[in-house]
Amino acid sequence: MNAQPETPVIPDAPIIVFDAMCVLCSSNAQFILKYDRKQYFFLASMQEAVGEALYRRNGIDPNNPETLIVVDGDKVLRNSDAVLEIYTRIGWPWKIMGLFRLVPRALRDPVYRLIARNRYRLFGQRDSCWLPTPEQKARVL
Template identity: 40%
Template sequence: MNLIVFDGECVLCSGFFRFMLRHDRARQFSFATAQSPLGQLLYREHGLPTDDFETNLVIVNGRTYQRLDAFAAAMRALPWPWPALSVCRFLPGRLKNALYFSIACNRYRLFGRFDTCMIPSPKVRERFADGGFDG
């Protein structure tokens, strides 16, 4: 199962989720919010804080990606032209991390924050890996 775990309160992260939902026509990905029990478990398993979600997790073919590598892995799975955006994976690690964290650490200030996680429609809810949606 390919999975994207995202911060359901972050406007930018939720926008990434909606983008993937719209462009993943082959339905390769399931989703979970970082606030859900599954999201919390995966963040703990990867040594990430369970109260500050500065990175989305993208799991493809059993391999977990974080930060810009997660974005690149998700883009590679989509139809053309989106895989072209995965070139960011070739940037030097220090540059990738600096770019990523400059946005991630300021994402609520730059893009906003929802008071609560969104409540998906039943059709969207079926795409969530944990069978539901906790926020």
């Protein structure tokens, strides 16, 4: 009997999908877990089943992504929109970052994509995926 791969359980809450091998991305994930006091977001690394499934569902190759995404039901945010949504939602004083939405996406996204494409070279790559602490584990899928 062939075992079917288990379909990942995806909660009905906003999920940030990020690269857990990237030093910048995993540091950002830790920052979110620390300062998202209302526990608005769940996090999923692209290297795990839930993150991989969400990337694939949204047409992103999890082996070569150039964006993190925020998935909230049918709504998916990418690039600078995703980052601004995160910082707006985690509260003060980071909420002030929402003012960058006044900058046209046509200017914000190329800067975001330049950093994303060069994230390993600029910030480094981990030898293994970042793992949450036991206290953080409930919010990381």
